[in-house]
Amino acid sequence: MxxxxxxxxxxxxxxxxxxxxxxxxxxxxxxxxxxxxxxAGKTTTIRMLSGQLRPTAGRARxxxxxxxxxxxxxxxxxxxxxENQNLYERxxxxxxxxxxARLYGTNPGRVDxxxxxxxxxxxxxxNVRHYSNGMKQRLLIARALLHRPQIIFLDEPTRGLDPxxxxxxxxxxIQLASQGVTVFLTTHYMEEADELCRxxxxxxxxxxxxxxxxxNLKMAHGQKSLKATLNTGQTLTIALDDEAAGKHLEExxxxxxxxxxxxxxxxxxEVFIQIAGRGLSE
Amino acid sequence: xxxxxxxxxxxxxxxxxxxxxxxxxxxxxxxSVALLLRLMLPDVNRLNNFTIVVHDPDRSTLVSQLRAVxxxxxxxxxxxxxxxxxxxxxxxxxxxxxxxxxDADVAAGKQPKLTVYVNNKKNSIEQASFRGLVxxxxxxxxxxxxxxxxxxxNVREEADSQTGRxxxxxxxxxxxxxxxxxxxxxxxxxxxxxxxxxxxxxxDFLLTSPAxxxxxxxxxxxTGIVYSVLIAGVLLALNRQLIGxxxxxxxxxxxxxxxxxxxxxxxGSIFQTTMQVNTWASLVxxxxxxxxxxxxxxxxxxxxxxxFIPTYYFIEALKLSLTGTNVPRLWGxxxxxxxxxxxxxxxxxxxxxxxxx
Numbered sequence: 001m002x003x004x005x006x007x008x009x010x011x012x013x014x015x016x017x018x019x020x021x022x023x024x025x026x027x028x029x030x031x032x033x034x035x036x037x038x039x040a041g042k043t044t045t046i047r048m049l050s051g052q053l054r055p056t057a058g059r060a061r062x063x064x065x066x067x068x069x070x071x072x073x074x075x076x077x078x079x080x081x082x083e084n085q086n087l088y089e090r091x092x093x094x095x096x097x098x099x100x101a102r103l104y105g106t107n108p109g110r111v112d113x114x115x116x117x118x119x120x121x122x123x124x125x126x127n128v129r130h131y132s133n134g135m136k137q138r139l140l141i142a143r144a145l146l147h148r149p150q151i152i153f154l155d156e157p158t159r160g161l162d163p164x165x166x167x168x169x170x171x172x173x174i175q176l177a178s179q180g181v182t183v184f185l186t187t188h189y190m191e192e193a194d195e196l197c198r199x200x201x202x203x204x205x206x207x208x209x210x211x212x213x214x215x216n217l218k219m220a221h222g223q224k225s226l227k228a229t230l231n232t233g234q235t236l237t238i239a240l241d242d243e244a245a246g247k248h249l250e251e252x253x254x255x256x257x258x259x260x261x262x263x264x265x266x267x268x269x270e271v272f273i274q275i276a277g278r279g280l281s282e
Numbered sequence: 283x284x285x286x287x288x289x290x291x292x293x294x295x296x297x298x299x300x301x302x303x304x305x306x307x308x309x310x311x312x313x314s315v316a317l318l319l320r321l322m323l324p325d326v327n328r329l330n331n332f333t334i335v336v337h338d339p340d341r342s343t344l345v346s347q348l349r350a351v352x353x354x355x356x357x358x359x360x361x362x363x364x365x366x367x368x369x370x371x372x373x374x375x376x377x378x379x380x381x382x383x384x385d386a387d388v389a390a391g392k393q394p395k396l397t398v399y400v401n402n403k404k405n406s407i408e409q410a411s412f413r414g415l416v417x418x419x420x421x422x423x424x425x426x427x428x429x430x431x432x433x434x435x436n437v438r439e440e441a442d443s444q445t446g447r448x449x450x451x452x453x454x455x456x457x458x459x460x461x462x463x464x465x466x467x468x469x470x471x472x473x474x475x476x477x478x479x480x481x482x483x484x485x486d487f488l489l490t491s492p493a494x495x496x497x498x499x500x501x502x503x504x505t506g507i508v509y510s511v512l513i514a515g516v517l518l519a520l521n522r523q524l525i526g527x528x529x530x531x532x533x534x535x536x537x538x539x540x541x542x543x544x545x546x547x548x549x550g551s552i553f554q555t556t557m558q559v560n561t562w563a564s565l566v567x568x569x570x571x572x573x574x575x576x577x578x579x580x581x582x583x584x585x586x587x588x589x590f591i592p593t594y595y596f597i598e599a600l601k602l603s604l605t606g607t608n609v610p611r612l613w614g615x616x617x618x619x620x621x622x623x624x625x626x627x628x629x630x631x632x633x634x635x636x637x638x639x
Contacts, residue, residue, distance in 0.1 A: 025329070074490070082491040086483040090301040102290035103491045143487075217454075249535050 002061075003028045003151050003182040010206075011044050017065055018044040018270035021058065028118045028150075031173060031183040033193035033214075035272065036203030042186040043083060045203075046153045049184070050080045051265070058121060063150045069125035076104060079144030083155040083186075087256030089129040093139050097146060104147040114142040118172065123132065134165030139174055152183040158192060170196060190268035204276040214268055221274050228252060229260045237264070283500065287493045295475050296508060301524040306468040309509055312463035316517050319455065324448065332412055335359055335377035336366045336398075342384045344396075347419055354415075366399045367547025369437050374438075375412040376400045389427045395431050396420065402436040418601055422611060456521045457600045458574040461542075461593060463513045468542030469549065469567040472506040472557045474551025495634055499627075506543040514539065530603040530612060536562060537619045538596035542570065545592070546625035551633040573597045 004026035013017040019041040024157065026032040036042050045052035051071035088096050097111040101268035103141050115121045118138040126258045137157060144152055154173065158166035166189075173196050177183055187193055193200050194214045202210040210217060224240040230252070238245050252258045266274075298307045333355045338345040348354055357372060359365050365377040377399040381387075386395035388458055400409055416432065423429040479485040479498070536547055540573050549566060553559050573594035588594045599615035 036412060050491050052486065072494075074493050075490060078490070080487075082483060082486050084483040084486070086487050088298060088299055089482070091294075099290060099294045099489065100487075102293070103287055103488075103493055105286060254587075 001028045002026065003030070003063060004032075004184065005061045006049070007059045009048060009060050010043070011041075011048060011053065012056045017206050019048070019055075022203070022206075022208045023058075024208060024211055026182060026184060028182055028197065029180045030198045031177045031185060033179045033197035033200035034184065034186045034203060034206065035188075035190070035193055035268075036186075037188075037199055037276070040203040040268055041206040045153050045184075045185070046080065046186065050078050050153055051075055054062060058243050060074070060155055076147055078212050079149035079152040081137075081140045081144045081149070081152070081154045081157055083159065085133070085140060087128045087139060087143075088134055090127065093131070093142075094124040096139065098145055100143050100146050106147050110146055114145050117145065118142040119168075132165075132177070134161050134168070137161060138170060138172075139232055141169070149181070151184065152176060153184045155186050155258050156188065157187060159165055162174040166192070183263075192273065194268050202272055202275055210271075217268065217271045218266050222262050224262045227262045227264050228258060230257050231259050232257075240263075283494075283498055284492070288501045291488070291493065291498060292508065293502040295502065297506040299471060299475065299505065299509070302375060302474075305471050305474060308466045309513065311618070312459055312466055312515060313513055315462065316459050316520060319459070325588050327534050331374060332375040332408075332415070333357060334412075335365050335372070335374050336380065336402045337362050337365045337377070338380040338539070340380070340382055340384060342380045343388075344384065344419055344423060345378070345380060347422070348378075353596050362397070366435075366437050369399050369401050370403070373403075374401060375404060375408060376416075377414065377479060379595060384430070388423050391424075393429065393431050397433050397435060399435050402438050418604075422602055452500060456517070456604065458571065459517050459521075460514055460538070460600065461571045461574040461597060463517060464510050464539045464542040465567045465570045465593075467510045467513075467539075468546035469570060470546075470559070471509060472502060472543055472546030473550035473553060473563070474556060475502045476547060477553050477556055477559050478539045481555050489638070491515050495638065499634065500631055501541050502550070503540075503547060505548060507539060510539040510543065517555050531611070534596070534599045534603040534612070534616060534619075537616055537623065538593070538600065541592055541596060541619050541623040541626070544623045546632065547630040548626050548633070551630045551637070592619065595622070 002025045004024075007023050008021045008122065009019060009023070011018070012025075013177055022041075022045065034042050034045065044053065048055050049060055049067055051062075051067050051074045054068055057244075063077040065077065067074060091099070094111060094115065096143065097114065098108060100106075101108050101111055112121065112124075114135050115124050118141055120135065120138050120142060122137060123131070126140065136254070142159070148192050157173070161169065162169065166254070170192060173183055173185065177196075183196075185193070185197060197214065200214050200217070201208050214218070226238045226240065226245075226249070228236045228238060228249075236252075238248060242248075299309070331353050334348065335357050336345050336599050337347070337359050349356055357368065361370050361375075362379045365379050368374065369377045379397040379399070381394055381396070384394050384396070398413075400412060402409060404412075408571065413434065420430050420432060474501075479488065480533075485498070489495065493501075518531075518535075549559065549562070553562070562567060564603065572591050573588045573591055595615045595618040599612050599619060602609075602612040602615065
């Protein structure tokens with residue numbers, strides 16, 4: 001069963017084609033990565049799929065709702081963590097969530113549950129302006145989970161966070177997926193997408209240029225070879241589709257000549273560069 | 283529209299606004315000014331409790347209107363010559379000498395001469411208040427200003443004659459303070475409530491929640507209305523004796539604050555940053571409250587310019603409702619206020635929807 005179905009979705013801003021006829025589906029409970037450089041159209045896509053922005057063309061159904069005509073029904077079914085840390089800074093963490101609970105008509109008791117889930121219960125009474133970036137990010141996730149959405153959109157959830165907090169956020173994403181929540185994730189970090197996502201879509205200049213599992217993408221675009229470093233310091237590349245590769249390897253190992261051995265599988269970053277013609281940070 | 287969503291937004295803003303020092307100052311300034319004036323002008327609540335001597339051989343509309351004001355006590359005299367002496371004798375605020383055929387001359391636009399004796403033994407506040415009362419009543423007789431030429435004569439100084447001059451304290455203070463209150467809320471607080479949501483991107487959160495754009499706007503308006511009503515309530519309580527017709531005054535104030543809140547929302551929908559609001563708010567505030575300033579002897583062009591400011595009609599309506607006179611004209615002013623409010627609200631929705639897409 002699909003949580004998200006997108007067919008020929010487009011959005012223009014004056015003369016700018018921000019999103020250009022994209023089509024894809026996301027299964028229920030899947031963590032789906034939406035990768036692309038700045039301005040590729042990731043946030044515009046999220047804004048359209050979460051009912052904030054009307055598409056110029058195409059159709060999309062999210063949690064069974066048409067994003068153009070059923071926004072009212074759609075909104076309680078999705079949670080959005082924006083790339084901007086859009087919290088009310090003069091209010092405490094708990095007050096932010098209590099306000100969201102009133103908007104969604106959620107039981108106020110749920111506030112402490114989600115605070116506990118993101119490990120923010122102790123600091124919930126502090127003003128948000130005193131929170132670190134990581135704490136704000138966890139609070140944003142708590143707010144997005146408050147009304148138990150079927151689908152959660154995470155727009156660059158680990159950007160600018162230190163590695164420890166980023167790992168904590170990734171743990172939360174895995175936890176959500178295990179609970180059956182569909183996660184639509186945009187990120188700059190390819191290792192993150194590789195670790196979390198069952199499938200990823202590469203977006204470049206508003207178009208999807210590749211969509212598959214990370215392994216398939218790497219297999220399709222990487223080299224099938226091994227890189228060996230010998231005790232002498234010399235490095236060798238051993239092509240795996242060469243019939244003599246096995247014998248050559250056996251000689252190196254049995255002769256005690258081998259210091260290290262690595263696969264030369266392409267990273268998602270390299271695959272993206274190959275396909276999109278430039279890196280994510282460019 | 284969801285009442286739950288609107289109430290949630292208004293509740294959030296009501297508590298959040300007072301944590302913002304800038305907004306808190308904007309809310310408390312009119313109150314502080316009112317309290318300061320109250321301390322400086324302790325007699326302000328008794329300004330309309332006048333005794334007025336009248337010589338009115340033809341039983342004019344003007345005197346009938348004055349008789350309808352509960353705070354006034356009118357004493358009739360038989361001749362114009364005795365009016366002045368009677369003022370000193372009974373320590374009245376002043377006297378009105380209405381010429382024969384006054385109503386007909388006003389109706390014909392002939393601007394008949396009205397002689398007003400002012401008891402200049404009274405303190406300056408009472409004198410000014412009396413002058414203001416007479417000016418308001420005369421002005422309410424006809425749409426075309428001025429309906430009559432007023433000659434002011436101090437009872438102790440025959441030669442001191444002024445036509446249409448003298449500060450008008452009651453006309454100035456309460457409407458000015460109310461407009462200042464609404465202006466501060468409308469030009470500063472309400473736009474900032476909206477602009478902050480856009481600037482901090484919390485509007486994105488609101489618009490992914492069950493809140494619709496119209497509910498966000500109504501929630502912000504409700505916040506502005508609640509603050510305005512609270513402060514206006516204090517101002518009215520402090521000046522309750524100035525109010526001639528409570529129901530009409532309340533209606534006028536409600537429509538006036540809706541107008542200014544709508545204008546604040548319009549500002550908030552146009553501006554994108556708090557800096558823009560801070561830059562323009564003072565100018566907007568000045569324009570909004572300009573019609574409440576007395577411009578004695580002002581040129582016709584200034585008077586005409588004021589009519590382009592929507593708050594002019596609110597102030598005119600407020601002056602009429604405070605005296606409780608010329609109700610048909612009051613309804614006319616309120617209709618203009620309501621029309622401007624509706625136009626502003628529709629402009630807000632249109633601007634926000636356009637920006638959203």
